[in-house]
Amino acid sequence: MKNEFQVIADLIEKDKKVLDVGCADGTLMKFLKDNKNINIRGLEISKEKVQECIAKGLTVIEGNAEKDLKQFPDKSFDYVVLSQTLQAFLNPELVLDELLRVGKKAIVTIPNFGYWKVRFHLLFKGTMPITKTLPDEWYNTPNLHMCTIKDFFHFVKSKDIKIFKSLALNNLNTSIINESNLGVKNLFADLGIFLIEK
Amino acid sequence: MNTENNIKTLIVKKPLKLDCGKTIKDFPIAYETYGSLNSKKDNAILVFHALTGDQFVTGTNPVTNKEGWWSYAVGPDKAINTNKYFVICSNVIGGCMGSYGPSHKDTDQNIFGTNFPVITINDMVNAQYNLLDHFGIDKLFSIAGGSMGGMQVLQFISNFPDKSKTVIPIATTSSHSAQNIAFNELGRQAITADSNWKDGNYTSNDTNPGKGLAVARMAAHITYLSKKGLQEKFGRKLQEREDLKFGFDADFQIESYLRYQGSVFVDRFDANSYLYITRAMDYFDLAKQFNGNLSEAFINTKAKFFIISFTSDWLYPTQENKDIVIALNSIGADVGFVEIESDKGHDSFLLDVPDFLNALKNFLDKSYEEN
Numbered sequence: 001m002k003n004e005f006q007v008i009a010d011l012i013e014k015d016k017k018v019l020d021v022g023c024a025d026g027t028l029m030k031f032l033k034d035n036k037n038i039n040i041r042g043l044e045i046s047k048e049k050v051q052e053c054i055a056k057g058l059t060v061i062e063g064n065a066e067k068d069l070k071q072f073p074d075k076s077f078d079y080v081v082l083s084q085t086l087q088a089f090l091n092p093e094l095v096l097d098e099l100l101r102v103g104k105k106a107i108v109t110i111p112n113f114g115y116w117k118v119r120f121h122l123l124f125k126g127t128m129p130i131t132k133t134l135p136d137e138w139y140n141t142p143n144l145h146m147c148t149i150k151d152f153f154h155f156v157k158s159k160d161i162k163i164f165k166s167l168a169l170n171n172l173n174t175s176i177i178n179e180s181n182l183g184v185k186n187l188f189a190d191l192g193i194f195l196i197e198k
Numbered sequence: 199m200n201t202e203n204n205i206k207t208l209i210v211k212k213p214l215k216l217d218c219g220k221t222i223k224d225f226p227i228a229y230e231t232y233g234s235l236n237s238k239k240d241n242a243i244l245v246f247h248a249l250t251g252d253q254f255v256t257g258t259n260p261v262t263n264k265e266g267w268w269s270y271a272v273g274p275d276k277a278i279n280t281n282k283y284f285v286i287c288s289n290v291i292g293g294c295m296g297s298y299g300p301s302h303k304d305t306d307q308n309i310f311g312t313n314f315p316v317i318t319i320n321d322m323v324n325a326q327y328n329l330l331d332h333f334g335i336d337k338l339f340s341i342a343g344g345s346m347g348g349m350q351v352l353q354f355i356s357n358f359p360d361k362s363k364t365v366i367p368i369a370t371t372s373s374h375s376a377q378n379i380a381f382n383e384l385g386r387q388a389i390t391a392d393s394n395w396k397d398g399n400y401t402s403n404d405t406n407p408g409k410g411l412a413v414a415r416m417a418a419h420i421t422y423l424s425k426k427g428l429q430e431k432f433g434r435k436l437q438e439r440e441d442l443k444f445g446f447d448a449d450f451q452i453e454s455y456l457r458y459q460g461s462v463f464v465d466r467f468d469a470n471s472y473l474y475i476t477r478a479m480d481y482f483d484l485a486k487q488f489n490g491n492l493s494e495a496f497i498n499t500k501a502k503f504f505i506i507s508f509t510s511d512w513l514y515p516t517q518e519n520k521d522i523v524i525a526l527n528s529i530g531a532d533v534g535f536v537e538i539e540s541d542k543g544h545d546s547f548l549l550d551v552p553d554f555l556n557a558l559k560n561f562l563d564k565s566y567e568e569n
Contacts, residue, residue: 041532047536047537047538047539047553050536051536051553051556051557051560054534054536054557054560054561054564055556055560055564056564057560057564057565057567057568058534059502059532059533059534060534060535060536061523061527061533061534061535062535062536062537063535071523071524071527071528072527072528073527073528073530076530
């Protein structure tokens with residue numbers, strides 16, 4: 001399991017009720033279910049991935065986060081997880097609002113467009129950046145609204161969303177992001193993980 | 199137990215009050231089982247059949263000598279694995295494969311015909327509930343069914359919320375739509391317009407309203423297929439002829455196919471049963487039973503739901519299945535949902551659709567492991 005999922009799993013206490021939005025093949029769900037006794041549900045848009053979740057014995061709903069989150073009641077999950085998908089929505093702000101409505105807390109991870117490799121790629125190669133967390137070409141990327149750790153940090157602050165924990169990931173290294181080191185983390189982390197609440 | 203004509207029958211002694219107000223008792227429920235009930239009695243699956251189905255789910259139907267209606271899904275090592283699970287299916291009341299229905303005789307030895315009470319999906323499942331007592335099963339492992347079978351699944355878990363661990367409604371709805379009712383009415387009108395129908399008082403096979411019933415079946419059959427599926431299978435292909443004949447014989451293969459479907463149906467199905475069962479479907483509106491709030495129907499169950507729809511099913515489209523998912527999610531129920539890609543229309547659940555069969559198998563086997 002990738003380090004990102006391990007960090008997310010560490011943020012969630014045992015026996016909680018969790019919704020994994022865009023749960024893909026259910027790797028994180030299965031880990032949470034087996035290791036932390038989590039009552040876990042998934043929402044996934046891809047039919048193939050839904051089948052993979054079913055084959056793992058996971059409860060998954062085929063659906064689109066932009067339309068289908070509204071069926072869940074307010075604060076019906078302890079945590080709602082959204083891993084590296086926020087930037088792929090037509091309206092990320094709406095999805096973020098929905099995550100925070102449905103979940104008591106939300107864990108959102110974003111691929112950091114401020115990562116130095118991304119900046120160098122654009123600066124020196126002059127083409128759209130391709131990195132481990134941004135593997136697609138400009139013409140086939142699902143990402144519509146790329147942002148940096150700094151962008152997201154400012155965005156949630158402006159929406160009066162409370163940040164419980166913000167973590168910077170660079171390969172296997174995890175470190176805490178705060179106001180004073182934001183510029184540095186925004187340069188050296190390829191992924192940001194935010195535990196938030198509204 | 200009565201095994202006349204290979205039909206196993208349970209006589210229900212207990213009176214059953216029907217939604218129409220009448221009470222029936224000492225009535226037969228015809229059923230069939232596959233696989234064996236284990237000693238813990240925790241491996242039973244109650245399967246509910248659709249409009250024209252019966253208790254003979256798989257293998258050879260001993261009455262018609264045709265394959266059982268869900269042979270693709272049910273059997274040894276299949277999605278509903280009869281090496282592992284004990285499958286029970288019964289003919290619905292109102293039906294014509296041995297369960298209490300309009301072709302039965304009343305206490306004066308007259309055939310009921312349209313004097314048979316109008317029954318509902320609720321009545322059907324209340325009657326079938328007696329099978330649990332018969333087999334000494336306290337809790338089923340699963341209940342499953344497509345189309346009208348799915349309606350029975352929903353009604354069953356609503357009526358008996360702690361009687362099944364898992365719940366699988368397939369290609370179904372919680373409320374019959376105007377379009378659904380319209381197609382059923384078309385079928386009923388075809389039957390009652392046949393002069394042999396005689397207000398339901400036909401008696402022998404020679405004088406039954408076969409033409410009307412065949413037309414009803416033909417019309418319904420179209421609704422079970424998709425436009426794309428029909429086009430790919432038949433297109434404008436001609437039936438055993440080089441060119442159009444400029445007449446009203448079956449020039450096109452699709453015509454010939456529908457006529458054949460109509461004619462074989464008449465041999466195995468009773469016209470009055472068709473009226474009764476389509477009526478039961480039309481009356482089905484689970485939300486209405488709970489003052490318009492579908493979620494209330496499931497508020498008392500802890501069962502795990504798995505809802506399946508098909509992309510090309512326009513009779514019970516994905517959205518109607520999703521409405522059930524939404525009602526369940528709004529009360530925090532354990533519900534999974536998948537829409538299967540298929541060109542085979544509403545009939546997809548009866549056919550060899552691997553994605554569907556795999557999902558069904560995986561859901562059941564993984565849920566059983568967690569038992």
